[in-house]
Amino acid sequence: MAVELELAPVVERRDVAAVAPHKGRDQSSGAWSWLWPKLVAIAIVVGAWQVVVWSGWRPDYVLPSPIAVFRRLSEDLAHADFYVGVAITLRRALVGYVIAAAAGSAIGLVVARVAVLRRAIGSAILGLQSMPSIAWFPLAILLFQQSETAIIFVVILGAAPAIAAGLLSGVDHVQPLLIRVGRVMGARGLVLYWHVILPAALPAFVGGLKQGWAFAWRSLMAGEIIVIVSHSPSIGQQIQFARDLADAEQLLAIMIVIFVIGVVIDSLFGTLDRAIRLRWGLLGAEA
């Protein structure tokens, strides 16, 4: 409301301005209303877990209690090995994802631009998206042996199609009116792409990047469990060792780590997406 009052004299002179409503919120209450549903959800899950443990459904060396797992997790967190493992995994994720993003964007762009290519491989890109990345591993191991390259290869194949598909769908769904406006202003070909079509495709592209990240992370975990690279105690490898040693506490502790990393990075994409929608004025329903 404060913003509207400040504008009043100017507004009176001309049209009535539609003032953006999402400003001047109480920051702390915003953070709390963001946080508490999540805390309640975690409490319910942990509670349910504890109830199952109490029921004696499985012995506690197979299904340990939440307290035992969290104690183990805090021990892990105090160890340097743990961070070495996280670093190895995150480096693979980063390398694979960056290559996938570059390749996916380039392919998406070329396919969107060239009609023949579009007809040739447009549907193949969408098809690749639904291909389970684990199906690539036998081939990847044949090609690259049990190596990090094999893992990154599959991460790229997992993420790139989703990123290309996001860009393609963004380009396809640009409002025709905006393209006409660009053409009337004299933009043609690549200039039109650069100034109108690509910026208009940005929200869908970010959606594709987010999807690509989810696929990359899944492929990476599958790869680290299947492909054993010596002297690299990655997170996936640690989870596999925990299973081999029937160390259920460690197994669940690492699963929590995998989940948390996935959620944190996913929320970074969520923040980016919200920033774009805020800029475009597409947040009306939530604000």
Next chain:
Amino acid sequence: MKGNVLELSEKHALSVEALTIAFPHGDRLLVALHGVTLDVKRGELVCVVGASGSGKSTLLNVLAGLERPSNGRAHVHGRVALMFQEAALLPWLTAAGNVELALELRGVRNPARSRMAAELLHRVHLDGFEKRRPHELSGGMKQRVALARALAQDADVLLMDEPFAALDAITRDLLHEELERLWTQTGLTILFVTHNAREAVRLGDRVLVFTSRPGRVAHEVVVELPRPRSLDSPELAVIAGRITDRLKQEMRDGG
């Protein structure tokens, strides 16, 4: 450039000759415009009024180079800008950014570009709103930005496709005044399409009445009322009433 440029009288900013446009529609041809002939003199403000389906928008698209004629000729002498019913601003750019893009595509470099954008927004009375994004502006303000953007193209001819149809009456009234003022200052040639006979008489030196299916010029009215005109004046209402009657009659005859 072919001989038709030479034939074109120096006084004409745009000329349309026996223009026919047909679209394939299912297995038939849909004729949007049939044998349309019209001339607009340099600096003239001509309104085209017609019911929906009279091919008015198609005519503007052809003049803007967005569609090709099936038959006949449409020629614009100089550069064209086009405004739509929706402001069609790029939502990721600010008001100033939208205007600057038009300047950039015309080859204007910074720092001249940002200065000119500010100047253009000033001309449409949007000082202080340069940094706003389209969704933070009202419908009328968006159309002002669109107008500034059209002016930024430094066009000789401005084509307007029902640009104020979605606005409330008071805002529309204000924008009529501003458009008239800018037109007087710049000496632009304007072809203004509307379905509102009063708006056409309010703005036009001449009003061309289009019939529907296929669209063609049925009638021409030279408006000799002195400017500035008021939408509510009885003289204007009489002329607009005659045009509306004529449109209704055409629609009845056409089925």
